[in-house]
Amino acid sequence: MYTRWLEVTNLSDKDMALSRLSVLSGALEHINNVRFYDADARPEDIYEIGYFRNDRQLAEGDFGWKPLEYERTAISGRFHRQRYRYPAFFLKNKLTGMIYFGQMGWSAGYEFLFDYNACHENNSVSLSYEMSVTGYHPLRLIAAGETYVSPKVHMGAIFGTLDDAVNATYDHIRRSVFNLSTRKMT
DSSP: OEEEOOEEEOOSSSOEEEOOEEEEEEEEEEESOGGGTOTTOOGGGSEEEEEEOOOSTTOTTOEEEEEOOSSEEEEEESSSSOTTSOSEEEEEETTTOEEEEEEESOSSOEEEEEEEEEETTTTEEEEEEEEEEOOSSSSEEEOTTOEEEOOOEEEEEEESOHHHHHHHHHHHHHHHTSOOOOSOOO
């Protein structure tokens, strides 16, 4: 697992409006011939997305899996949906056993976007993602000379089960976020 954040410095002499912020994005996977893994595999049926489905108060733990649609799929909270959805996802490749997982250390608006493209002509798939801060525009005004530090996103991948991915997430968070000093207090 790794952690990523952005720092945006306003080098001008006037306030700057930050209207969109994608903290992490890019290509996640490309598979050229899905039939290499499974002769009966169909390109559009490879991925499942796991997330906290309910965005209503007192239902935050409603986790479940669903097939990832062969299109753009967004999981969001706070502004596009109600604010009670936990900002995390698990993405399973059913052919390889790889689980990608990520979360944002942010209690305001966020969106996880997945663009799943399947090509039947050559049995290939490609998958890209974006982890963004969302909200009303502008998201933030950055004063002249000010540096804005984005929320942190945590991303990882593992061959294994959902329990393995959750345990890897907890281990990472304990080491990188909740790392209490081991110095002796005097």
